[in-house]
Amino acid sequence: MKEDRFLTKGINPSKFHKISHIAIVVLVLVGFVWLSVHxxxxxxxFGTLFQYRNRLWQGFLMTILISVGSLVVSLFIGLIAALGQEYKVxxxxxxxxxYVQIIRGTPLLVQIYFFYYIIGTAWGINNRYIAGIVILSLFEGAYIAEIIRGGIQSIDRQKYEIAISLGLTxxxxxRFVTFPLVLSRIIPALAGQFSSIIKDSSLLSVIAVIELTQTTQEISADNFRxxxxxxxxxxxxFLLTFAVTTLSKKWEKRFHYERRI
Amino acid sequence: MNVEFKAISKYFQDQTALENVNFHDDVSSLAIIGPSGGGKSTLLRIMGGLISPSHGELLVDGRQLRFDRKSLQAYHKKVGFVFQSNGLFEHMTALENVTLPLVQSLGMDRKEAVHIADSLFERFGLHDQRSKHPYQMSGGQQQRVSIARAVSVKPVLLLLDEPTSALDPEYTADVLDMLRELQKEGLKTMIVTHEMGFAKHACEKLLFLSHHTVVEYGYSNDVFKNPKTHELQSFLDLVLEWKV
Known part of the structure; x- marks a missing residue:
């Protein structure tokens, strides 16, 4: 086999080796930022933030709430849009x-203004939080639809033929073939999308949803820092997205089945 | 099992896979041989109810097979299918692969299904593979688990689509030995194969398919000894050229 000189595959560094190299990365990054600030x-x-701890905590919780809510709704929308694209009607x-084309082809900021001020006003949706979750879900749903569609398409025809030959309905x-196979193949992409939802939720601050970013804007107007x-x-x-990434890596291992070509 | 192909043709878009195939006989062990692209796999897949013919009828034990999912479900409990390769589900262990049709298609209880699977594993020297996923097994082991799964539901007829063509020679012998044993027990088989030795010695009858239709059919020994057509003669010359 050809040796991959630049890939670590197969190389197992010692614990000391790992820790010392992590230390170097941290040192370089912290040093660079410190130098720039200097x-x-x-x-x-950062002590000045302490007095706003309750508001920050509230904003933090709201960001989590909106992200989790949007994740659930956007998975649902994504699944329907993925299956719908293959549907015979x-x-x-x-x-x-x-839907997928338009949503993926326009900026989230434009969609937030459009859906909230035009569609939302026209149909009497006044609750900013519900509107926020719906708008974010519509946006992320289009991306999730493409992830799910890719997952379904990655399953080769023979897997269905095997299922038929075994007399499965x-x-x-x-339940036993398509779903577990698709899930195992899309988990990394879905986790990435969930991280995006968390970050994208910051844009909801433009319709005054009091989440983390909006809270920060309000605090800035108060302390000018x-x-x-x-x-x-x-x-x-970062804490939130890092938690998601860590969790997804665990799941990825759990659901990883090597494929023989 | 009595099988009758009545003027069966199959087209994929503008490509012909089978053209007016006629065949009628009791199948006990049948080998299907022929050059690549001649329609062997297509014939077997129609027989296995995986694809439907473009024209013609398939009669099994005198009854016409209907190619809708409901009718096929009942049919698949009688007719098993083994694929050329990658025939197992990659997200399931060997045990889960074998018990899946027992529990889900036959409605057997899990304990009983595990018992059946274990006795098959024991018998065919696969007990070490029980809890392994396909990627942890060799190609030959995967193929034998596939066969174990196919026979676990006690089908009347087992169809095999080039089950050894993706395997190393030593694994090929393992798989063919297993098949031979099952045949001796009375399992009826229809196999598409390039293993001429197996076709000649382990299969009662032989069907030579070329240019999308049946060219010769008869007892294996006779057909191998006295090929009637130039086509079969030259095919045999070609595949046997380097045999020891």
């Missing part, structure tokens, strides 16, 4: 394809 003569004082097929085929506020809020978002 060069512009900025003095950071042409109207539904075109509808789902158009359509439902049994879905933009740098501390935004660095800290960035750290909070």
């Amino acid at each position: 060069l512009i003569g900025l003095e950071l004082d 042409l109207f539904l097929q075109y509808f789902c394809k158009t 359509s439902y049994q085929t879905f 933009m740098f501390e506020n935004y660095i800290f809020v960035g750290f909070l978002y």
Whole structure:
């Protein structure tokens, strides 16, 4: 076999080796940021955020709530749009394809304004939080639809033929073959999408949903310490996405089945 | 099992796979041989109810087979199918692969299904593979688990689509030995194969398919000894050229 000189596959570094290299990465990054802050003569004082801890906590919880809510709703929308694109009723097929095209082809910010101020107002949806979750779900649903569709298409025809040859019904085929196989193949992409939902939820601040970013804007208007506020809020978002990534890696291992070609 | 192909043709878009195939006989062990692209796999897949013919009828024990999912479900309990390769579900262990049709198609209780699977594993030297996923097994082991799964439901007829063509020679012998044993027990088989030795010695009859239709049919020994057509003669010359 050809040796891959630049890939670590098969190489098992010692614990000391790992820790020392993590230390180098941290040192370089912290050093770079510290130097940059020092060069512009900025003095950071995160202590000033302490008095806003309750509001930050509320915003943090709201971001989690909106993200989890949007994840559930967007999975549902995504599944329907993915299946709808393959559905034999042409109207539904075109509808789902158009939805995915338009949503993926326009910025989230535009969609938030459009859906909230035009569609939402027209149909009397006044609750910002519900509107926020719905809008975010519509946006992420289009991406999730494509992830699910890719997952379904990655299953080769023979798997269905095996299911037929074993006398399984359509439902049994879905439950025991299609669903577990698709799930195992799309988990990494879905986790990435969930991280996006968490970050994208910050844009809902433009319709005054009091989540983490909006809270930070309000605090900034009060203490004028933009740098501390935004660095800290960035750290909070990172905590959330890091948790998602860690969890997804665990699941990925659990559901990983090597495929023989 | 009495099988009758009545003027069966199969087209894929503008490509012909089978053209007016006629065949009628009691099948006990039948080998289907012929050049690549001649329609062997297509014939077997129609027989297995995996694809439907474009024209013609398939009669099994005198009754016409209907190619809708409901009718086929009952049919698949009588007719098993073994694929060329990758015939197992990658997300299930060997045990789960074998018990799946027992529990889901036959409605057997799980304990009984596990018992049946274990006795098959024991018998065919597969007990070490019981809890392994397909990627942890060799190709030959995978293929033998596939066969174990197919026979676990006690089918009347087992169809095999080139079950050894993706295997190393030593695994090929393992798989063919297993098949031979099952045949001796009375399992009826229809096999598409390139193993001429197996076709000649382990299969009662032989069907030579070329250019999308049946060219020769008869007892294996006779057909191998006295090929009637130039086509079969040259095919045999070609495949046997390097045999020891």
